[in-house]
Amino acid sequence: MIIEPRIRGFICLTAHPEGCKQNVVNQINYVKSKGAINGPKKVLVIGASTGFGLASRITSAFGAGAATIGVYFEKPPAEGKTASPGWYNTAAFEAEAQKAGLYAKSINGDAFSDEIKQKTMDLIKADLGTVDLVIYSLASPRRTHPKTGVVYNSALKPIGQTFTNKTVNFHTGVVSEISITPASEEDITNTIAVMGGEDWAMWIEALKGANLLSPGATTVAYSYIGPALTEPVYRKGTIGRAKDDLEATAFTIADSLKDINGQAYVSVNKALVTQASSAIPVIPLYISLLYKVMKEEGIHEGCIEQMQRLFQTRLFAGSAIPTDEKGRIRIDDWEMREDVQAKVAALWEQSTTESLPEIGDLAGYKADFMNLFGFDVAGVDYQADANEMVQVPGLV
Numbered sequence: 240m241i242i243e244p245r246i247r248g249f250i251c252l253t254a255h256p257e258g259c260k261q262n263v264v265n266q267i268n269y270v271k272s273k274g275a276i277n278g279p280k281k282v283l284v285i286g287a288s289t290g291f292g293l294a295s296r297i298t299s300a301f302g303a304g305a306a307t308i309g310v311y312f313e314k315p316p317a318e319g320k321t322a323s324p325g326w327y328n329t330a331a332f333e334a335e336a337q338k339a340g341l342y343a344k345s346i347n348g349d350a351f352s353d354e355i356k357q358k359t360m361d362l363i364k365a366d367l368g369t370v371d372l373v374i375y376s377l378a379s380p381r382r383t384h385p386k387t388g389v390v391y392n393s394a395l396k397p398i399g400q401t402f403t404n405k406t407v408n409f410h411t412g413v414v415s416e417i418s419i420t421p422a423s424e425e426d427i428t429n430t431i432a433v434m435g436g437e438d439w440a441m442w443i444e445a446l447k448g449a450n451l452l453s454p455g456a457t458t459v460a461y462s463y464i465g466p467a468l469t470e471p472v473y474r475k476g477t478i479g480r481a482k483d484d485l486e487a488t489a490f491t492i493a494d495s496l497k498d499i500n501g502q503a504y505v506s507v508n509k510a511l512v513t514q515a516s517s518a519i520p521v522i523p524l525y526i527s528l529l530y531k532v533m534k535e536e537g538i539h540e541g542c543i544e545q546m547q548r549l550f551q552t553r554l555f556a557g558s559a560i561p562t563d564e565k566g567r568i569r570i571d572d573w574e575m576r577e578d579v580q581a582k583v584a585a586l587w588e589q590s591t592t593e594s595l596p597e598i599g600d601l602a603g604y605k606a607d608f609m610n611l612f613g614f615d616v617a618g619v620d621y622q623a624d625a626n627e628m629v630q631v632p633g634l635v
């Protein structure tokens with residue numbers, strides 16, 4: 240069928256299989272162009288279908304030649320109804336992996352549940368024996384706790400006081416002021432329960448308990464810091480509390496892996512347009528200014544450039560992994576450069592509905608957003624009949 244974008248707020252209800260495929264092929268080609276990485280050989284990626292997780296999977300497979308298992312939560316297609324983008328991304332990734340002779344299988348379901356953890360462990364045991372890298376890249380608005388059944392919904396709110404600042408509706412380009420009321424204690428607890436470290440620790444404990452981690456195995460989860468501008472709604476808000484918890488969990492996991500010589504890290508990544516980040520107020524305006532500055536400086540990166548650099552120059556560079564004073568890997572180093580942040584802060588002051596198309600990269604933001612769903616991708620014929628029923632070859 241002919242598939243068109245149907246946008247509702249922060250999401251697009253449709254996805255284009257050919258556009259998603261082209262995005263994946265472009266990412267694979269990028270990784271190949273950067274040369275081989277002396278990296279992991281058997282990799283589990285939790286949150287493998289979009290964003291940083293997908294880019295981590297592509298880098299593992301096509302950079303290091305790794306066998307990969309991906310876990311994700313995506314909507315399969317139905318006659319006349321498209322799948323969600325991560326479904327098509329995975330279908331394309333696995334088809335390319337098979338062509339290249341690389342093992343690739345996946346599990347579609349709730350990674351927070353005991354059932355999906357068990358299913359994943361059974362697959363590792365049967366096919367790979369152990370894994371030497373576990374990437375934890377979930378971004379979810381809710382979590383059902385596997386032991387208590389309690390459903391937690393995360394919030395994106397400031398803590399202590401109302402936060403008022405500018406934001407942009409990236410579809411219309413209208414810059415307006417937004418006020419976000421402070422979180423309740425419950426909002427904080429809930430957000431930590433969803434996006435904090437508990438589930439990451441549960442995964443590693445389960446994998447280790449079943450002897451499915453190779454000696455010297457590494458696990459990495461992703462965090463964000465960002466500038467003072469977004470601090471009230473991000474790093475010092477509810478989501479920031481969850482990231483604090485995630486970062487603290489890296490140390491407890493590292494301790495638990497000592498006897499197998501394993502390691503646990505958090506990598507702080509760059510702000511990028513993903514389904515997760517588009518939903519956070521204020522962030523889209525920041526990203527559109529950041530993109531403008533970083534593109535002008537020639538240091539702009541997408542998810543794949545970030546993850547390729549993380550693997551090649553940090554995790555698997557063959558030397559001690561450089562970290563900041565809090566033990567975190569910093570691949571947000573170019574975003575956080577003083578000159579970059581000074582320019583963004585100055586542009587922030589000037590940004591209005593009228594000035595943004597000129598001083599910011601609103602077009603780049605929109606293009607990236609459309610690309611997430613496989614639309615507006617160069618080289619794809621959107622007038623042609625597309626097969627929405629594409630299947631994931633290695634789905635277990």
Ligand code: NAI
Pocket residue numbers: 285286287288289290291292310311312313325348349350351376377378379461462463507508509510511512513514515516
């Ligand atoms: P994303 O929305 O592109 O990817 C989320 C992944 O999690 C998808 O594969 C999705 O299928 C999977 N997922 C969600 N709920 C699930 C569930 N219940 N069970 C199984 N899979 C599930 O998000 P993105 O942006 O790649 O985020 C990944 C991590 O990177 C998050 O921790 C995020 O905070 C972090 N990060 C994001 C930044 C950004 O600007 N986008 C910047 C720095 C860090």
Ligand code: NA
Pocket residue numbers: 286287288289290291292293376377378
């Ligand atoms: Na991801």
